[in-house]
Amino acid sequence: xxxxxxxxxxxxxxxxxxxxxxxxxxxxxxxxxxxxxxxxxxxxxxxxxxxxxxxxxxxxxxxxxxxxxxxxxxxxxxxxxxxxxxxxxxxxxxxxxxxxxxxxxxxxxxxxxxxxxxxxxxxxxxxxxxxxxxxxxxxxxxxxxxxxxxxxxxxxxxxxxxxxxxxxxxxxxxxxxxxxxxxxxxxxxxxxxxxxxxxxxxxxxxxxxxxxxxxxxxxxxxxxxxxxxxxxxxxxxxxxxxxxxxxxxxxxxxxxxxxxxxxxxxxxxxxxxxxxxxxxxxxxxxxxxxxxxxxxxxxxxxxxxxxxxxxxxxxxxxxxxxxxxxxxxxxxxxxxxxxxxxxxxxxxxxxxxxxxxxxxxxxxxxxxxxxxxxxxxxxxxxxxxxxxxxxxxxxxxxxxxxxxxxxxxxxxxxxxxxxxxxxxxxxxxxxxxxxxxxxxxxxxxxxxxxxxxxxxxxxxxxxxxxxxxxxxxxxxxxxxxxxxxxxxxxxxxxxxxxxxxxxxxxxxxxxxxxxxxxxxxxxxxxxxxxxxxxxxxxxxxxxxxxxxxxxxxxxxxxxxxxxxxxxxxxxxxxxxxxxxxxxxxxxxxxxxxxxxxxxxxxxxxxxxxxxxxxxxxxxxxxxxxxxxxxxxxxxxxxxxxxxxxxxxxx
Amino acid sequence: xxxxxxxxxxxxxxxxxxxxxxxxxxxxxxxxxxxxxxxxxxxxxxxxxxxxxxxxxxxxxxxxxxxxxxxxxxxxxxxxxxxxxxxxxxxxxxxxxxxxxxxxxxxxxxxxxxxxxxxxxxxxxxxxxxxxxxxxxxxxxxxxxxxxxxxxxxxxxxxxxxxxxxxxxxxxxxxxxxxxxxxxxxxxxxxxxxxxxxxxxxxxxxxx
Numbered sequence: 001x002x003x004x005x006x007x008x009x010x011x012x013x014x015x016x017x018x019x020x021x022x023x024x025x026x027x028x029x030x031x032x033x034x035x036x037x038x039x040x041x042x043x044x045x046x047x048x049x050x051x052x053x054x055x056x057x058x059x060x061x062x063x064x065x066x067x068x069x070x071x072x073x074x075x076x077x078x079x080x081x082x083x084x085x086x087x088x089x090x091x092x093x094x095x096x097x098x099x100x101x102x103x104x105x106x107x108x109x110x111x112x113x114x115x116x117x118x119x120x121x122x123x124x125x126x127x128x129x130x131x132x133x134x135x136x137x138x139x140x141x142x143x144x145x146x147x148x149x150x151x152x153x154x155x156x157x158x159x160x161x162x163x164x165x166x167x168x169x170x171x172x173x174x175x176x177x178x179x180x181x182x183x184x185x186x187x188x189x190x191x192x193x194x195x196x197x198x199x200x201x202x203x204x205x206x207x208x209x210x211x212x213x214x215x216x217x218x219x220x221x222x223x224x225x226x227x228x229x230x231x232x233x234x235x236x237x238x239x240x241x242x243x244x245x246x247x248x249x250x251x252x253x254x255x256x257x258x259x260x261x262x263x264x265x266x267x268x269x270x271x272x273x274x275x276x277x278x279x280x281x282x283x284x285x286x287x288x289x290x291x292x293x294x295x296x297x298x299x300x301x302x303x304x305x306x307x308x309x310x311x312x313x314x315x316x317x318x319x320x321x322x323x324x325x326x327x328x329x330x331x332x333x334x335x336x337x338x339x340x341x342x343x344x345x346x347x348x349x350x351x352x353x354x355x356x357x358x359x360x361x362x363x364x365x366x367x368x369x370x371x372x373x374x375x376x377x378x379x380x381x382x383x384x385x386x387x388x389x390x391x392x393x394x395x396x397x398x399x400x401x402x403x404x405x406x407x408x409x410x411x412x413x414x415x416x417x418x419x420x421x422x423x424x425x426x427x428x429x430x431x432x433x434x435x436x437x438x439x440x441x442x443x444x445x446x447x448x449x450x451x452x453x454x455x456x457x458x459x460x461x462x463x464x465x466x467x468x469x470x471x472x473x474x475x476x477x478x479x480x481x482x483x484x485x486x487x488x489x490x491x492x493x494x495x496x497x498x499x500x501x502x503x504x505x506x507x508x509x510x511x512x513x514x515x516x517x518x519x520x521x522x523x524x525x526x527x528x529x530x531x532x533x534x535x536x537x538x539x540x541x542x543x544x545x546x547x548x549x550x551x552x553x554x555x556x557x558x559x560x561x562x563x564x565x566x567x568x569x570x571x572x573x574x575x576x577x578x579x580x581x582x583x584x585x586x587x588x589x590x591x592x593x594x595x596x597x598x599x600x601x602x603x604x605x606x607x608x609x610x611x612x613x614x615x616x617x618x619x620x621x622x623x624x625x626x627x628x629x630x631x632x633x634x635x636x637x638x639x640x641x642x643x644x645x646x647x648x649x650x
Numbered sequence: 651x652x653x654x655x656x657x658x659x660x661x662x663x664x665x666x667x668x669x670x671x672x673x674x675x676x677x678x679x680x681x682x683x684x685x686x687x688x689x690x691x692x693x694x695x696x697x698x699x700x701x702x703x704x705x706x707x708x709x710x711x712x713x714x715x716x717x718x719x720x721x722x723x724x725x726x727x728x729x730x731x732x733x734x735x736x737x738x739x740x741x742x743x744x745x746x747x748x749x750x751x752x753x754x755x756x757x758x759x760x761x762x763x764x765x766x767x768x769x770x771x772x773x774x775x776x777x778x779x780x781x782x783x784x785x786x787x788x789x790x791x792x793x794x795x796x797x798x799x800x801x802x803x804x805x806x807x808x809x810x811x812x813x814x815x816x817x818x819x820x821x822x823x824x825x826x827x828x829x830x831x832x833x834x835x836x837x838x839x840x841x842x843x844x845x846x847x848x849x850x851x852x853x854x855x856x857x858x
Contacts, residue, residue, distance in 0.1 A: 012683075014676075014679055014680060014683050014689065014691075121696055122696060174692060174719055174720065175719075177692060177693055177694075177695075178690060178691065178692040178719040179675075179676070179679060179689070179690065179691040179692075179693075180689075180690045180691075180719075181683070181688055181689070259718070259719070262716075262717065262718035262719070263718045263720065265716035265717075265718070266716055266717050266718045266722075267722075268716070269715075269716050270722065348720050348722075349718055349720040349721065349722040350722045350723050353722055366722060366723045366724035366725065366746070367724040367725060367746035367747070367748070368723055368724025368744075368745060368746045369723070369724060371746070371747050374745075374746065374747050374783070377779075377782060377783060378741070378742045378745060378783055379742070381738060381741075381742050381779045381783060382739075382742035382743075384769075384771045384776075384779075385735060385738060385739050385742070385771070386735065386760050386762055386763050386768040386769065386770055386771075387760060387762055387768065388666065388701070388702060388703040388735075388736070388760040388761075389702075389760070389761060389762065390696070390702055391700075391701050391702075391761040393668070393700035393701065394700065394701075431761060431762075431765060432761065574700070603766065606764050606765060606766065607765050607766050608765070610761050610764055610765045611764075612700075612701050612758070612759065612761060612764060614764070615759050615763075615764050616764065616766065626758075626759070628756070628758070628793060628802050629701075629758060
């Protein structure tokens with residue numbers, strides 16, 4: 001795949017948006033980069049970390065976004081350009097620190113890259129991070145192509161230094177995960193030298209000079225902050241990332257930013273509206289380049305906003321228009337407020353074509369819909385398509401863990417339930433996890449809400465509560481919740497589904513794996529040692545030993561009055577398979593023993609257990625292993641009541 | 651660089667998580683860049699590491715034009731299916747009377763089919779539907795052919811060979827081989843055989 005570290009100015013490479021962001025940071029001469037994995041942001045650090053040693057930068061997967069951003073801020077304060085990247089939810093985690101960092105300002109360039117997930121395709125929620133930039137007075141850039149990902153990230157470092165504050169670059173899934181042509185510029189000679197210029201005068205402490213200032217009077221810092229951010233618009237006015245394309249006085253104007261501006265540009269071509277519509281593409285979306293926008297608003301009395309998630313630019317431009325003198329033209333605004341643009345979910349080319357066509361008052365026929373026969377045959381064919389929902393991978397230890405949890409809850413008989421957490425374990429909400437997860441919020445939220453459920457006994461609540469988190473999530477945000485439970489004697493069991501990987505985001509290391517981002521060994525942090533140091537009762541089971549896992553969990557659920565920890569430990573099958581490139585078992589179904597529909601189990605193996613590698617052969621009326629999919633983990637052999645599923649060690 | 655029949659020329663690769671969609675789109679994209687084209691590739695793989703629906707959109711142009719990473723309804727020119735139902739899913743959304751399809755016949759059953767809540771369509775009927783909805787369709791059991799070479803992992807290179815043979819993309823075998831050699835140097839010899847096998851299957855179709 002692409003090498004982002006090559007010093008080949010003028011050459012063109014095929015880069016992911018996220019790889020281009022990493023390249024932009026290198027062209028800006030960063031010395032320090034931190035991140036916490038989260039789709040769709042993970043490839044930024046995924047690209048920087050493996051080459052960090054070679055190119056002489058420090059790169060770290062941090063324990064969570066807060067520490068990541070705090071560490072990057074320290075590098076900036078010590079005069080090293082620093083990058084921190086995360087998904088939208090991560091910005092919620094760093095919000096408190098970010099608010100305070102805005103009070104002090106920074107040293108060298110500090111860039112926060114946030115990758116939003118419109119539609120929440122790989123997230124627990126859908127959220128737009130841009131209003132946070134406005135709320136905290138952070139300059140905000142929105143690239144629209146892989147090339148701009150590189151160029152704007154590079155520029156963000158300059159802006160950050162000129163304004164003396166952190167600068168935010170916002171990407172989205174469809175940009176972060178798109179590969180496009182990127183033209184490289186020169187890599188700077190790195191001569192980073194850190195220095196933290198605090199001067200503490202021991203004889204005369206009141207004369208000490210601190211980089212960050214003392215914050216006894218926050219309102220004074222607010223004044224400084226507002227002065228700094230007021231300088232941003234003039235830098236944006238002449239930015240090449242803001243542009244207008246179209247006739248001088250179009251019938252209507254479309255204002256868009258980021259990836260949506262590429263949909264708009266393509267849609268105008270598809271609809272053949274080049275002569276009727278003007279396109280304002282904004283790369284700098286907060287603060288607004290007011291002069292540039294005001295000039296564009298004068299071109300037309302109709303303005304359509306195309307953007308995804310929040311009506312962020314729409315509202316900001318309407319605010320601006322409301323502040324213009326009364327003799328200025330007041331355009332009619334179309335967008336999310338008027339109902340011409342869908343107010344939720346991601347945008348795509350189809351939706352944008354429809355929105356523009358509706359405002360232009362035209363109808364649109366695609367190559368598909370222009371043939372009635374084709375369309376009706378196509379629609380008919382679409383009806384027979386089965387859905388392909390999320391599932392645990394074949395061989396996934398979480399399938400075993402949730403199978404054990406489900407059985408323990410049934411045996412206990414008091415209507416117990418699982419409070420879930422973020423990551424692969426969240427699939428405990430759906431069929432592969434036997435529908436056990438009943439709450440699902442934020443990193444660490446599983447054990448957090450378990451603290452509350454575990455204190456409801458005085459209100460006649462006696463359902464056992466099992467909080468579930470993965471190993472990475474345990475380190476990220478579950479430890480304070482566990483400590484709270486220990487301290488306040490909350491009645492829950494925390495099941496840590498330790499698969500020794502941050503699996504959902506692509507197998508990044510964490511403290512429990514002992515590896516660091518660079519690939520070098522760090523100091524391994526032992527999950528059970530952390531828990532035991534709190535005085536918690538800890539048990540450890542391999543979930544593939546189903547009987548032991550069920551019995552142990554059942555006993556813990558019945559041992560009431562305290563927080564307990566059960567570690568269900570088994571390495572992620574994908575990680576194991578990558579290392580050994582071999583299956584553990586050859587699996588097959590003994591069709592003499594499988595009695596199919598005659599068996600009282602009612603197809604427990606496929607109907608309930610539902611592993612993609614074990615399928616129902618309709619003609620034979622029996623279960624059968626799909627060799628191309630089966631990972632050879634052996635678990636299903638323990639599920640079949642007839643013992644018809646055979647595992648042979650390889 | 652050849653002239654394209656349409657700009658951008660849109661290719662979709664459809665499959666299931668774990669089948670190698672992302673690597674395949676990267677290899678084809680690299681071959682196109684090497685041939686002088688501008689490309690944009692979006693890999694839509696959602697949240698699950700394995701067995702979710704995956705689609706890669708590759709948009710090809712000879713010059714810098716206004717284009718986005720996504721396709722709109724009915725605008726695919728070529729669709730390759732590593733899994734038949736995933737091909738059909740994309741065909742019913744992005745297909746049109748001129749579309750060319752290349753399809754692997756080996757199904758991967760979704761979890762709802764395994765649990766008995768949903769039906770997997772009859773494969774022969776599905777192939778007939780794919781033919782009906784395509785201007786030209788190349789149907790092959792690439793997984794079975796890959797197993798003959800020793801591993802299902804060669805499925806995608808066989809499909810790439812078939813795609814070359816279909817003539818639907820402005821790519822030469824030489825460029826494709828150069829890319830395979832550069833990106834997968836250790837497995838080059840066997841992948842070269844797989845590529846050739848795919849080409850042969852299109853030249854001498856057995857079931858099309």
